[in-house]
Amino acid sequence: MLKIENLHASVEGKQILKGINLEVKAGEVHAIMGPNGSGKSTLASVLAGREEYEVTEGSVTFLNDDLLELAPEERAHAGIFLAFQYPIEIPGVSTTNFLKTAVNQTREARGLKAFDAVSFLKEMKEKMKLVDIDQALLSRALNEGFSGGEKKRNEIFQMAMLEPKLSILDETDSGLDIDALKIVADGVNKLKGPDNASIVVTHYQRLLDYIVPDFVHVLYKGRIVKSGDKTLALELEEKGYDWIKEEVAAL
Amino acid sequence: MSEVLTLEDQLLADFDGWLDQHYADASSLKAIKKAGAETFKSLGLPQRKSEAYKYTPITKTIEKNFDIETVENASTLTKSDCEAKFYNEEDANHLVFINGIFVDDYSKIVSGSSDLTIRVLDEQSINEHPELKDNLGKVNGSQIDPFAALNLAYFNQGVFIKSAKNADNKNTYIYQFLDASASQAVIFPRVFVYGSTGSRTRVYEKTFFNGDNNTLNISIVESMVEANAEVRFTKLQNYETNSYAVEGIYAHQAKDSRFYTNTFSFEGAVIRNNVYINIDAENCEGHMNGLYQLSGKSHVDNNTSVDHLKPHSYSNELYKGILDDHSRGVFNGKIYVRPDAQKTNAFQSNNNILLSDDATINTKPQLEIWADDVQCSHGCTTGQLDEDAIFYLQARGVNKPQAKALLLNAFANEALNELQNDLMKEEIEEIILNKLK
Ligand SMILES: Nc1ncnc2c1ncn2[C@@H]1O[C@H](COP(=O)(O)OP(=O)(O)O)[C@@H](O)[C@H]1O
Numbered sequence: 031m032l033k034i035e036n037l038h039a040s041v042e043g044k045q046i047l048k049g050i051n052l053e054v055k056a057g058e059v060h061a062i063m064g065p066n067g068s069g070k071s072t073l074a075s076v077l078a079g080r081e082e083y084e085v086t087e088g089s090v091t092f093l094n095d096d097l098l099e100l101a102p103e104e105r106a107h108a109g110i111f112l113a114f115q116y117p118i119e120i121p122g123v124s125t126t127n128f129l130k131t132a133v134n135q136t137r138e139a140r141g142l143k144a145f146d147a148v149s150f151l152k153e154m155k156e157k158m159k160l161v162d163i164d165q166a167l168l169s170r171a172l173n174e175g176f177s178g179g180e181k182k183r184n185e186i187f188q189m190a191m192l193e194p195k196l197s198i199l200d201e202t203d204s205g206l207d208i209d210a211l212k213i214v215a216d217g218v219n220k221l222k223g224p225d226n227a228s229i230v231v232t233h234y235q236r237l238l239d240y241i242v243p244d245f246v247h248v249l250y251k252g253r254i255v256k257s258g259d260k261t262l263a264l265e266l267e268e269k270g271y272d273w274i275k276e277e278v279a280a281l
Numbered sequence: 282m283s284e285v286l287t288l289e290d291q292l293l294a295d296f297d298g299w300l301d302q303h304y305a306d307a308s309s310l311k312a313i314k315k316a317g318a319e320t321f322k323s324l325g326l327p328q329r330k331s332e333a334y335k336y337t338p339i340t341k342t343i344e345k346n347f348d349i350e351t352v353e354n355a356s357t358l359t360k361s362d363c364e365a366k367f368y369n370e371e372d373a374n375h376l377v378f379i380n381g382i383f384v385d386d387y388s389k390i391v392s393g394s395s396d397l398t399i400r401v402l403d404e405q406s407i408n409e410h411p412e413l414k415d416n417l418g419k420v421n422g423s424q425i426d427p428f429a430a431l432n433l434a435y436f437n438q439g440v441f442i443k444s445a446k447n448a449d450n451k452n453t454y455i456y457q458f459l460d461a462s463a464s465q466a467v468i469f470p471r472v473f474v475y476g477s478t479g480s481r482t483r484v485y486e487k488t489f490f491n492g493d494n495n496t497l498n499i500s501i502v503e504s505m506v507e508a509n510a511e512v513r514f515t516k517l518q519n520y521e522t523n524s525y526a527v528e529g530i531y532a533h534q535a536k537d538s539r540f541y542t543n544t545f546s547f548e549g550a551v552i553r554n555n556v557y558i559n560i561d562a563e564n565c566e567g568h569m570n571g572l573y574q575l576s577g578k579s580h581v582d583n584n585t586s587v588d589h590l591k592p593h594s595y596s597n598e599l600y601k602g603i604l605d606d607h608s609r610g611v612f613n614g615k616i617y618v619r620p621d622a623q624k625t626n627a628f629q630s631n632n633n634i635l636l637s638d639d640a641t642i643n644t645k646p647q648l649e650i651w652a653d654d655v656q657c658s659h660g661c662t663t664g665q666l667d668e669d670a671i672f673y674l675q676a677r678g679v680n681k682p683q684a685k686a687l688l689l690n691a692f693a694n695e696a697l698n699e700l701q702n703d704l705m706k707e708e709i710e711e712i713i714l715n716k717l718k
């Protein structure tokens with residue numbers, strides 16, 4: 031589904047990703063872990079199409095398309111969803127307000143009929159249940175005055191509405207208490223299927239108790255320096271990152 | 282050697298002949314119009330150093346773009362041409378002006394004298410309505426602007442709108458057709474709105490263009506708002522790249538009254554709006570809202586004043602600007618609080634988004650406060666669209682123009698809050714969106 035080869039990216043002249051290789055197949059869950067500042071969010075942003083980040087080398091194919099050629103909205107239409115680490119606030123624009131445009135533009139791009147007002151509301155109601163989110167919250171200005179948990183829940187709600195093929199969750203667990211974490215994980219698990227995949231970025235093992243990964247990768251200094259199965263996450267939890275850093279330094 | 286005529290001279294060259302031709306010597310209107318011409322002469326047009334027209338060199342602009350001698354103002358527009366542009370609201374008044382002249386025959390008036398009297402502003406209506414005769418051309422603020430005086434001299438068949446006491450009136454739409462298909466058009470529409478005690482009157486004006494020659498619209502609205510009455514006057518200025526205009530709205534408020542103006546400006550070569558509200562009594566509310574969304578080389582100048590003369594009143598002003606390409610916005614907001622006007626609450630803000638490095642905004646609040654127990658505030662901001670917000674929306678599948686439109690709509694929305702007309706609101710939202718494509 032997704033194939034990243036030798037991906038290099040820089041921002042403001044600073045090289046951040048230094049040769050990422052990663053393949054994600056349909057049905058898989060990949061966890062990406064790593065210390066702060068390793069480039070996890072940068073990787074997520076590059077995949078979502080943030081212009082600030084310049085790809086200097088390498089390639090990314092998504093469902094046989096050159097992902098890097100597509101505008102951010104075209105990537106969303108193709109099935110990429112990024113749940114932001116820091117969802118921004120947009121005064122005067124409510125979730126309900128922009129999501130109808132987002133969902134309908136996405137549906138049209140996928141050859142589906144746009145929702146009319148009634149079917150859109152019905153769809154909303156269904157997906158709201160999934161992440162236990164309140165209508166009132168969705169009518170408020172996007173993320174303005176939302177708690178950390180509400181912001182993350184809103185991200186997962188939008189994900190549910192957009193039905194992506196590949197979701198990238200960037201530290202969706204950070205700032206959540208255990209109940210909120212369960213709700214978010216629950217939402218993600220319910221959306222899982224044989225035809226879609228997720229990349230879960232986190233630096234705590236905690237989330238992976240709820241969203242069980244097939245693969246765990248450690249990103250450090252812009253490279254994937256180690257990959258394994260879910261036991262790698264447990265090992266990291268126990269030993270921290272120092273041993274990885276030492277291994278890298280020894281090379 | 283031939284003498285170079287000033288623009289003032291050119292504008293008044295045929296005035297006496299024109300006046301004699303249209304108005305009988307004994308008529309009231311003739312005297313009023315003569316006085317208008319005299320005021321215009323004594324004020325003169327704004328010159329280079331004019332403070333009031335600082336960022337809008339209007340006289341030079343007119344000299345450069347108009348050949349006053351060749352102006353004909355003839356029009357071939359038919360009744361059905363005009364009707365085709367009416368808003369789809371059956372139970373409302375639809376008033377047609379063609380090149381500044383109110384055309385009764387082309388208009389559709391559903392109100393009657395028991396609620397809203399709508400008549401040609403002419404000698405007869407002046408003689409039958411003392412409130413018109415006594416106030417025409419006299420609403421405060423209009424005497425200090427040369428264009429208001431010039432309009433008083435030259436307007437011909439304006440419209441007089443008078444609400445009956447306590448009437449809650451149907452909507453009134455005014456369609457200003459500017460037909461410059463034969464020659465340049467220089468027009469002088471005039472509207473007088475009289476809101477009797479306890480009544481509510483809402484007027485919505487929109488401009489249309491026919492032909493490719495330059496147009497100059499020198500338009501004046503005067504309004505007297507009596508005790509506990511409400512008048513709303515909204516303008517949708519859908520100007521074009523060869524449109525020039527100086528438009529004035531002058532309102533006078535009696536106690537417990539409310540006056541609202543909304544001005545929505547889209548494009549125009551040089552457009553100047555003068556808004557002047559006199560709050561001459563207690564417990565009044567005066568509202569001025571505006572939105573200007575400009576591109577190309579458009580230039581829109583909003584010059585507003587609210588004059589608090591008596592205590593315990595409230596005024597609120599909000600203008601928002603979206604400026605693209607090489608466009609220029611000008612905002613000047615004056616708030617006067619006179620010595621007697623204790624306990625005044627007066628608020629003003631002007632917010633702008635620049636979509637291009639070449640767009641300019643000149644914004645200047647001006648507070649002159651002589652009373653000590655008042656609450657006044659003003660603020661202006663100028664910024665760009667938030668790139669992070671655009672990316673967020675794009676990442677959710679909203680294309681870039683639509684993402685910008687959503688953000689700009691949210692920005693502009695506040696300026697639409699006081700517009701109580703869904704037909705016009707939807708139209709404006711659509712214009713905002715289309716201009717971003
Ligand atoms: N927009 C940016 N401008 C400058 N530096 C950036 C920007 N985004 C990320 N960086 C830098 O890139 C590095 C990787 O950041 P990030 O991808 O956010 O790491 P992680 O998500 O793994 O904590 C950090 O050193 C960070 O400071």
Ligand SMILES: [Mg+2]
Nearest residue numbers: 070071115201
């Ligand atoms: Mg991060």
